[in-house]
Amino acid sequence: MRALVYTAPGQVQMQEQPRPSAVAGDEEIAIQVAGVCGSDISGFLGHSALRKPPLVLGHELVGRRRDGRRVVANPLVSCGRCTACISGAQNLCDSWKLLGLGTTPGTFAEYVTLPSGQVYEVPDSLTSEEAILAEPLANIVHMLRIVAPPAFFRFAIVGAGTMGALALLAALRIGARDVLAVDVNDERLAIMRQLGASAVVNVSGAEQAEQANSAAGSGYDVVLDASGSAAARQMAFDLCRPGGQVVLLGMGTQRSEVNFVTSIRKEHRVVMSFAYTPVDFRRSLDLLIAGEINLTPWTLRMPLERGQEAMERMSQHPGAALKMMLQVAN
Structure with missing residues (x-):
């Protein structure tokens, strides 16, 4: 073959x-x-x-x-x-x-x-x-299932690739509001805007990263690292509100140093999300058949x-x- x-x-x-x-x-x-x-x-x-x-x-x-x-x-x-x-x-x-x-x-x-x-x-x-x-969306279905976000949650997405875009679309359908997307690629951020993100920030420099923190205000209820880079992981914690959830989904290969002292004081809950189960895959396919995600x-x-x-x-x-x-x- x-x-x-x-x-x-x-x-x-x-x-x-x-x-x-x-x-x-x-x-x-x-x-x-x-x-x-x-x-x-x-x-x-x-x-x-x-x-x-x-x-x-x-x-x-x-x-x-x-x-x-x-x-x-x-x-x-x-x-x-x-x-x-x-x-x-x-x-x-x-x-x-x-x-x-x-x-x-x-x-x-x-x-x-x-x-x-x-x-x-x-x-x-x-x-x-x-x-x-069906397969990439199953990862997002699994992530949202184990996170079980509160109603009308503020949501931030670090990384505007396929996973970030699917997370945005799925989260909007279960009640997310005030969704922020951050990335270092303007083209992908423009797509996130079209898909429904409330705000997008290019964080390629220190000044731009500060803009993202400013947009966060008191912080987001759920922050998803869909990138996996070391910088993205730290930013996910920076954007999270006290008592909020940081979700690590991106499978980067870099070792990361995160300021856990600050996160401990904020009682951040850290959720690791890996792949999906057959139940998640079936739900993903059902969403696609229903025309909910495209x-x-x-x-x-x-x-x-x-x-x-x-x-x-x-x-x-x-x-x-x-x-x-x-x-x-x-």
């Missing part, structure tokens, strides 16, 4: 790879489009310790079953036997695996195999641009064969689009 293989930092190449074999309980999915996640870009740049060449990257997909039915898939496979899995926290499984991570080939290819229970049918009314958001105007599609160009575009010009899809088949 055709596959786009990560061969070295900053390099992907089209190669012929063996077609995966489905074991008992698995099914084969013919991939139509694969989504490019920020973690794929991190791997492409050589910044991910869990993504070493040679590897087929990617974990987001829209495809078809062998009988032609159109599907999306939950790429996070858990064991089903450990304490976490039995309690319904499959995202905390002792031995979870993710497509496109470690030694597991990903979705930048013609075929993948997954357990049948990980595969969800989607209606033809849902476009690929909408359906490809980033289509800011989604690009390029053929798999132009994968090098697509990865460079998203890594070098991140404001050009919120989402990149690789077209694998029609």
Whole structure:
């Protein structure tokens, strides 16, 4: 089968790879489009310790079953036997695996195999641009579920990429008000404005960062770090009100130093949010089918064969689009 293989930092190449074999309980999915996640870009740049060449990257997909039915898939496979899995926290499984991570080939290819229970049918009314958001949106559904924000909460988002945009749209639908978005990219901040952010601030300099603190006033009820950078993590704490919640979602690779002395005095509650459960994935898909979440105007599609160009575009010009899809088949 055709596959786009990560061969070295900053390099992907089209190669012929063996077609995966489905074991008992698995099914084969013919991939139509694969989504490019920020973690794929991190791997492409050589910044991910869990993504070493040679590897087929990617974990987001829209495809078809062998009988032609159109599907999306939950790429996070858990064991089903450990304490976490039995309690319904499959995202905390002792031995979870993710497509496109470690030694597991990903979705930048013609075929993948997954357990049948990980595969969800989607209606033809849902476009690929909408359906490809099922996996990233599941992260946001999970985050909001465990945070359980108060009614009419003030919300700040640090990082205006795909996750930040999805968090904004989802939060507005459950009653968020006075939403602030901060980033260092003006193009992405302009998109956040269009999506409904009350205020946006470019925090590329010390003076601009002070503007964000000024906009915070007494602080936000919930502050989401959707970036993962060291500076973003500290800013998330700076923007949070006394007694508020700081949510760490961004999976950056940098070590961070946070002024916890101030946070202790403010009784900040820190929530770590990782991935999602099958319940979150199902709710994410339901939101998309209902037309509640849509980033289509800011989604690009390029053929798999132009994968090098697509990865460079998203890594070098991140404001050009919120989402990149690789077209694998029609």
